[in-house]
Amino acid sequence: MGEPMNISKIKSEIAKTSSEEVLNSYLEKINKSKINGYSTVYDEAVEEARDIDKNGHDGILAGVPVAVKDNISTDGIPTTCCSRILEGYTPPYDAHVVERLKSEGAIVIGKTNMDEFAMGTSTETSCYGPTLNPWDTGKVPGGSSGGSAAVIASDEAPVSLGSDTGGSVRCPASYCGVVGLKPTYGTVSRYGLISYANSLEQIGPLANNVSDVAIMMDVIGGHDTRDSTSVSQKTNYQNTLKDDVNGLKIGIPEEYFGEGIDPEVEESVWNAINKFEDMGATWEKVSMPNTSYALSAYYIIAMSEASSNLARFDGTQYGYRADGDNWHVMASRTRAEGFGTEVQRRILLGTYALSAGYYDKYYLKALKVRTLVKQDFENALSNVDVLMTPTMPTTAFKLGEKIKDPLSLYLADVNTVPVNLAGVPSISVPCGFSDGLPIGLQIIGKHFNESTILQAAYSFEQNTDYNAGRPGEVE
Amino acid sequence: MITKEDVEHVGWLARIEIDENDADEYASQLNDVLNHFEQLDEVDTENVPPTYHVIDLVNVFREDVARESLTQDKALENTSSSKEGYFKSYRII
Numbered sequence: 001m002g003e004p005m006n007i008s009k010i011k012s013e014i015a016k017t018s019s020e021e022v023l024n025s026y027l028e029k030i031n032k033s034k035i036n037g038y039s040t041v042y043d044e045a046v047e048e049a050r051d052i053d054k055n056g057h058d059g060i061l062a063g064v065p066v067a068v069k070d071n072i073s074t075d076g077i078p079t080t081c082c083s084r085i086l087e088g089y090t091p092p093y094d095a096h097v098v099e100r101l102k103s104e105g106a107i108v109i110g111k112t113n114m115d116e117f118a119m120g121t122s123t124e125t126s127c128y129g130p131t132l133n134p135w136d137t138g139k140v141p142g143g144s145s146g147g148s149a150a151v152i153a154s155d156e157a158p159v160s161l162g163s164d165t166g167g168s169v170r171c172p173a174s175y176c177g178v179v180g181l182k183p184t185y186g187t188v189s190r191y192g193l194i195s196y197a198n199s200l201e202q203i204g205p206l207a208n209n210v211s212d213v214a215i216m217m218d219v220i221g222g223h224d225t226r227d228s229t230s231v232s233q234k235t236n237y238q239n240t241l242k243d244d245v246n247g248l249k250i251g252i253p254e255e256y257f258g259e260g261i262d263p264e265v266e267e268s269v270w271n272a273i274n275k276f277e278d279m280g281a282t283w284e285k286v287s288m289p290n291t292s293y294a295l296s297a298y299y300i301i302a303m304s305e306a307s308s309n310l311a312r313f314d315g316t317q318y319g320y321r322a323d324g325d326n327w328h329v330m331a332s333r334t335r336a337e338g339f340g341t342e343v344q345r346r347i348l349l350g351t352y353a354l355s356a357g358y359y360d361k362y363y364l365k366a367l368k369v370r371t372l373v374k375q376d377f378e379n380a381l382s383n384v385d386v387l388m389t390p391t392m393p394t395t396a397f398k399l400g401e402k403i404k405d406p407l408s409l410y411l412a413d414v415n416t417v418p419v420n421l422a423g424v425p426s427i428s429v430p431c432g433f434s435d436g437l438p439i440g441l442q443i444i445g446k447h448f449n450e451s452t453i454l455q456a457a458y459s460f461e462q463n464t465d466y467n468a469g470r471p472g473e474v475e
Numbered sequence: 476m477i478t479k480e481d482v483e484h485v486g487w488l489a490r491i492e493i494d495e496n497d498a499d500e501y502a503s504q505l506n507d508v509l510n511h512f513e514q515l516d517e518v519d520t521e522n523v524p525p526t527y528h529v530i531d532l533v534n535v536f537r538e539d540v541a542r543e544s545l546t547q548d549k550a551l552e553n554t555s556s557s558k559e560g561y562f563k564s565y566r567i568i
Contacts, residue, residue, distance in 0.1 A: 089553050185530055326567065326568075330565045336491050344491055347491060348491065406504055421526075421529075447529075
């Protein structure tokens, strides 16, 4: 097992050698890698590294390579959502988060593999083929930001960005043994993020440790007028990194430890909670009675929003275009040939849920249930500071195991989707292993209270060693 | 219960051409998922308002002043078909 990399180590490497040398060692490693974590490797990044070496840069990420999920727009680097329909598409502008990274001197080393249009839990629906879990290449890395998590675990990038619509940062962080944060809705601008379900999703960082996640949040967080849901709330995330949970009140929602949970996952999470108690925190059980309805409500809302958001991919302005006698035939064929089956399924279900006669039964009903789920969080978090649950009910499953049965895949998201319905922040941190596969602890906080969950996660990390090692190189 | 014909109709609404050989499988998978969604029927949502947004948002206004945006060339960079500075599409009717 290798030592995990972090931003401060990278910066001292750069000081000793150069940005170019550090970048090249990463590029070499990526070229030899068998895990398929990248959809595009940006070799031209070497020019930017040389420029930083020559002219210097005082940014907090000067010369640090960053991997960016393939649904986040990067000027001049293909951005495809790992879908055939965006084959050959190269954005003419940067997403807000990419602008922020660049202004701090970060170097985008490549785009990471993902489930097509971020719709999945396993990174198996990518048009570039699946990403493999670096801890066991017969297992999935989780999804949909599977590439962003796997490249951290296999040290093919020190930090990365993912997006989280229903768990897509936290699930792969859990399965790959890294740290991943889904910020409060509105904290990070979605300008330049290719929308899947825009009322649910946020961009979030993944890294080997909590400090690097805080550094990344200091870079990408903050108000942006180009996203109308972006809020003007500015936290200094690195200030929250204190090893102190004395008096922290933890809520344990029993509903998150229900049917289907792996006993070893349950045991690891309870060990973590007991560890927090040893460190000075207290815990109590809380009830969130609408949890079991969150999954259905989430999928109805996500699919409905997807059917609208993905209407723009019609072969006219960019991407793949099929032939046809008129626009309707051309667009219908473009979308049939360009979208994979899971994306088509979700668009069809979303279209159905929004169609005349079914709107009240599905979409409106789901929005009302969303209110109840949100109230569960408000009630629970009115008595405690944070909630703790397993991020995923199990460790990483086998490649190919669930992909043929869409519903079984959806059910794996049971502990992550309620968080997106409520819009609260949540972090996944490593808290153990089962058969050599990492287990993740989910820490959920109140709206805009990232500081409390980061401090809890940081304290846990300082007092345990679950992320001290990394899988061996996958040859 | 979604039938093969329903799948083809929804496919038309969504502008996705459904291959006749795939329609049965789609119908069966869609039914599985919709059956699962039926569980929401047991939730009492009388007098519960819908949640469209999770945080308090207000309309964002700005002065109506022209700003720099993508140039025409940049905007057309990714299309497979353009003419005289416009996207060239297929006839719609």
